Amino acid sequence: AQSVTQPDIHITVSEGASLELRCNYSYGATPYLFWYVQSPGQGLQLLLKYFSGDTLVQGIKGFEAEFKRSQSSFNLRKPSVHWSDAAEYFCAVGGLGDYKLSFGAGTTVTVRA
Amino acid sequence: NAGVMQNPRHLVRRRGQEARLRCSPMKGHSHVYWYRQLPEEGLKFMVYLQKENIIDESGMPKERFSAEFPKEGPSILRIQQVVRGDSAAYFCASSPGGQRDTEAFFGQGTRLTVV
Numbered sequence: 431a432q433s434v435t436q437p438d439i440h441i442t443v444s445e446g447a448s449l450e451l452r453c454n455y456s457y458g459a460t461p462y463l464f465w466y467v468q469s470p471g472q473g474l475q476l477l478l479k480y481f482s483g484d485t486l487v488q489g490i491k492g493f494e495a496e497f498k499r500s501q502s503s504f505n506l507r508k509p510s511v512h513w514s515d516a517a518e519y520f521c522a523v524g525g526l527g528d529y530k531l532s533f534g535a536g537t538t539v540t541v542r543a
Numbered sequence: 544n545a546g547v548m549q550n551p552r553h554l555v556r557r558r559g560q561e562a563r564l565r566c567s568p569m570k571g572h573s574h575v576y577w578y579r580q581l582p583e584e585g586l587k588f589m590v591y592l593q594k595e596n597i598i599d600e601s602g603m604p605k606e607r608f609s610a611e612f613p614k615e616g617p618s619i620l621r622i623q624q625v626v627r628g629d630s631a632a633y634f635c636a637s638s639p640g641g642q643r644d645t646e647a648f649f650g651q652g653t654r655l656t657v658v
Contacts, residue, residue: 434585466649473549473651474586474634520585529576529599529638531647533585 432457434521436534443511444542451506451537453521463504464522464531465495474520480504491515516541547572547637547650548617555656562622562629564653568637574598575618576647577610580632592618593640625657 435454443449455461462481466474478489485497495506504521518538522531548567556562568575574593578586579602589602592612600610607625612618622629632654636647 471654474649476648479646522586529574529591529647530588530602531578531586533578533587535583535585 432461432523432525432528432530432532434523434532434534436519436521436537438537439535440538440540442540442542445513446510449506449508449511449515449539451519451521451539453504453506453534454502455504455521455523455532456502457523457525459525459528462524462526462528463495463497464524465489465493465504465506466520466522467491467517468520468536469517477506477519511539511541513541513543515539547635547648549633549635549650549653551653552651553654553656555658556625557658558626559624562625562655562657564620564622564633564635564655565617566620566635566637566650567617568635569648572637572639572648574638574640575612576636576638577618577620578634578636580634580652582631586634589620622655625655627657630655630657 433456464479465477477493478487480487480497487495493508518536520536521534524531576591577589580586590610591599607623609621632652634652636649638647
């Protein structure tokens, strides 16, 4: 069975500080991994995805994520957060031909001035 | 290039009424997925459809819920006799299909409130 765990329910970070969101997954085959962001009252926007190749993936809005197969992790990072990064972030896992995505419960990021 | 369009964005229904949620996939996409997000939870898969065909409805509640994706027009998620527990955000996603099935694009969701 596939599953995603996001251990941190809520993170508060100062504007300009770095941010790291944790994601651990369980998947029986080669995983496809995704990070989505959901701003209040909005839909899901894809930040980045990993299918294969370079394990360090660059996304939009200055985010990056690193796939570590040995740790079953796909952590999201941003060197310097902006107030507009306050949102909820979801990690998801799927696979080749596996149309169902399994989502973590999300991490809410609050940015303080 | 319009994205996945869902309407309405917000829907209020009284207990016992029917809710109809619509989803128009991205241009060129023939596969549609519905997910439900309950308060303070992640998204849960409900159903996967292609035109005129339900591929997988394993995530759909056994009663009151149905989905369709007709040859013409949007995909519809229908909830009959709504109850308070149906209050949630319902997201639709679409993909081109084939081996790119997992590269899905999401709409902005319909937030259903049952009063």
